[in-house]
Amino acid sequence: MNSWLLAASLATLACAAIHAFVGGRDVAAPIAASDLARVPRFTALYVWHMVTVVLVGMAVAFAAAAWSSAMRPAAVFATALAVAFALLNLSLATRLRAHLRELPQWLLFALIAGLAIPGLWP
Numbered sequence: 001m002n003s004w005l006l007a008a009s010l011a012t013l014a015c016a017a018i019h020a021f022v023g024g025r026d027v028a029a030p031i032a033a034s035d036l037a038r039v040p041r042f043t044a045l046y047v048w049h050m051v052t053v054v055l056v057g058m059a060v061a062f063a064a065a066a067w068s069s070a071m072r073p074a075a076v077f078a079t080a081l082a083v084a085f086a087l088l089n090l091s092l093a094t095r096l097r098a099h100l101r102e103l104p105q106w107l108l109f110a111l112i113a114g115l116a117i118p119g120l121w122p
Contacts, residue, residue: 011108031044031048089109
């Protein structure tokens with residue numbers, strides 16, 4: 001078993017839980033209650049739930065690769081997503097001139113990538 005990829009899986013599950021429960025209350029609920037027009041509001045909520053599915057899928061990919069080296073390509077892809085999401089978040093924060101505490105998601109994705117990368121080359 002690859003303990004690095006297992007740790008990445010658990011970190012991704014924790015990220016999914018934070019997203020669903022804390023973010024659901026602090027971000028998704030206000031979107032749902034907003035005065036946005038129906039289509040933009042429903043689209044934002046749809047994307048919110050898509051992120052939940054992606055996070056769970058990444059956790060499954062890391063877990064599968066932790067148990068079977070044949071699933072390594074799935075872990076490589078999940079790691080690439082984590083890196084891309086961290087960079088996207090940092091660039092968005094920079095573009096919006098937001099403090100990194102306002103958009104802290106980069107830190108979670110950097111942690112996931114940091115755990116996964118050593119596991120890709122055992």
